[in-house]
Amino acid sequence: MTWPTGVGRHVLDVVDSTMTEAARMAPTLSGPAWILGLRQTAGRGRRGRAWVDPAGNFAATLVMRPADPPERMALRSFVAALALHETFVTVTGRAEPFALKWPNDVLLNGAKVAGILLESSSASTGHLAIGIGVNLVSAPGGNEVEAGALRPVSLLSETGARVTPEEFLDILAPAFARWEAQFATYGFGPIRTAWMARAARLGETVMARAGTQSHEGRFIELDDQGALILVTARGRVAIPAGEVFFG
Structure with a gap:
């Protein structure tokens, strides 16, 4: 190299x-x-x-x-x-x-x-x-x-x-x-x-924690600002920063 x-x-x-x-x-x-x-x-x-x-x-x-x-x-x-x-x-x-x-x-x-x-x-x-x-x-x-x-x-x-x-x-x-x-x-x-x-668990259900809020949903993509996009029971959610946990 x-x-x-x-x-x-x-x-x-x-x-x-x-x-x-x-x-x-x-x-x-x-x-x-x-x-x-x-x-x-x-x-x-x-x-x-x-x-x-x-x-x-x-x-x-x-x-x-x-x-x-x-x-x-x-x-x-x-x-x-x-x-x-x-x-x-x-x-x-x-x-x-x-x-x-x-x-x-x-x-x-x-x-x-x-x-x-x-x-x-x-x-x-x-x-x-x-x-x-x-x-x-x-x-x-x-x-x-x-x-x-x-x-x-x-x-x-x-x-x-x-x-x-x-x-x-x-x-x-x-x-x-x-x-x-x-x-x-x-x-x-x-x-x-x-x-x-190369993403882990793309298309699968994950738990994302942002501050005091947690969201469970299917990880479908990143948006054009790098936010995690989940489809949850309440609809589509964009998470700009946080932690992801796998079940």
Whole structure:
């Protein structure tokens, strides 16, 4: 794989959090850059949850400054998901075990193998940080995840594929660059179509939780803003942000 032109590559032996490091580095960066932490001491996931990150797993953040409104920047979670899916297929030579779970997880044999976290800055840096965590060699125990959440698994345990974080990054970065170029050129439409072709439980009944409200319905599509569309007993419901649970 050829590293994308104009994109920085920073590999740190130890870091508190690659997302935090991205915020620190953003003011000095002249272009997009990947930050890989071989060990994180204070990794975090969505909604402030801790991200368990044993040695050998993948924890990286892409920091960039897209000249987009916030709603368009948020669509890059789908760009990142497609890049991750492509990377897993490249590493394992198999596509069938992998699926994308709305809004920002990658599944392997129906269990969680990777997660994506987006943070944007409204300060003068105006940066977007896309954090990616992958269970390459080990996964948290069931008691370390939220009640009702999918079981976490590792790439190694499920497929036998062993890849280092640096090797994974060297495949992921070019994949992201290709999907990002498509997004920049053609908009969200092709990204949306590609994501749905890899979506977990499309056409099936799921439970979505948005704030204090829960909706049960058949997952039929994403809309053109990336919202989850369910057909419920009360009709069609669009969920712009939230969590999905499988029965």
